[in-house]
Amino acid sequence: MHEDPQWEAPEGSWASSAARRRNMQAIRNRDTKPEQLIRRLVHAQGLRYRVCARPLPGLRRTADMVFRPAKVAVFIDGCYWHGCPEHYVPPKVNSGYWSEKVVRNVQRDRDTDQRLTDAGWLVLRFWEHEPSDACAHKIAAAVLARRADSRKY
Template sequence: MSASPYPLPSSDAVSVRMRANRRRDTRPETAVRSALHGRGLRYRVDLPIQLPGRRPVRPDIVFTHARVCIFVDGCFWHCCPIHGVEPARNADYWGPKLARNVARDRAVDAALADDGWTVLRIWEHDDPGSAAAVIADLVSEMAHPATGTRSHRTPSDAAG
């Protein structure tokens, strides 16, 4: 039997805590979504976006018409420069694991940009209302650019 690539948990409490981490619908993510919804914005949640030569990417919030993807990143998992901490235990595992997360984030950002998407990453500690304001401005700008190439037509425009 080969050795596991994962270290043994330092305690049963750590195992419980790690298993409880959610992939979607985290408290910071739902707070941002609630603020966006309160501003009248509608979006898709956890929408798989198929990019050429990659597994599907699942941004936390997607504005399909404006082609804007929002990720709400956790400070630990994505190495926040303000709150990210290196674990003292199992550092040989966690250091490379967290570095891979950040590298994957950059690769996903680049792949989405290459496919015509605009990516915005929000930290879990960011104020949801402030984040929603930035997102709303970005979505408005991308959905209605100055050139008019991506603006949508209203029913009254189609009739006339």
């Protein structure tokens, strides 16, 4: 960490100050509270899954929960980073950069959804503000339905 107030961001760095850099480094990209709660609820229903795993080996993107045999990928999206229509508030500082980043995230999310769907996966996306018990119920229902469908053949 750079405690020196004279520290300047390297050329091309996204961090506009040492304080901003520390703040951004502290943001979790996995194991957030909504993810942990939903995982606990799904696990309590007897379902097992991979955490922060790549559904497709050749795709450099990870899902928050992956049910491989059922081919279900679950994403719990943060309202800010994924542009929630209800809660996203554009930043006041360096707004061009951050707004473009969120747009790129949303585009990547849609691309990921399409690639997984094309490969036969069911993609479930939830916002971090959605009730965890409702999310867990939808996940369990989808996984169990896909398992039942696969047994028919």
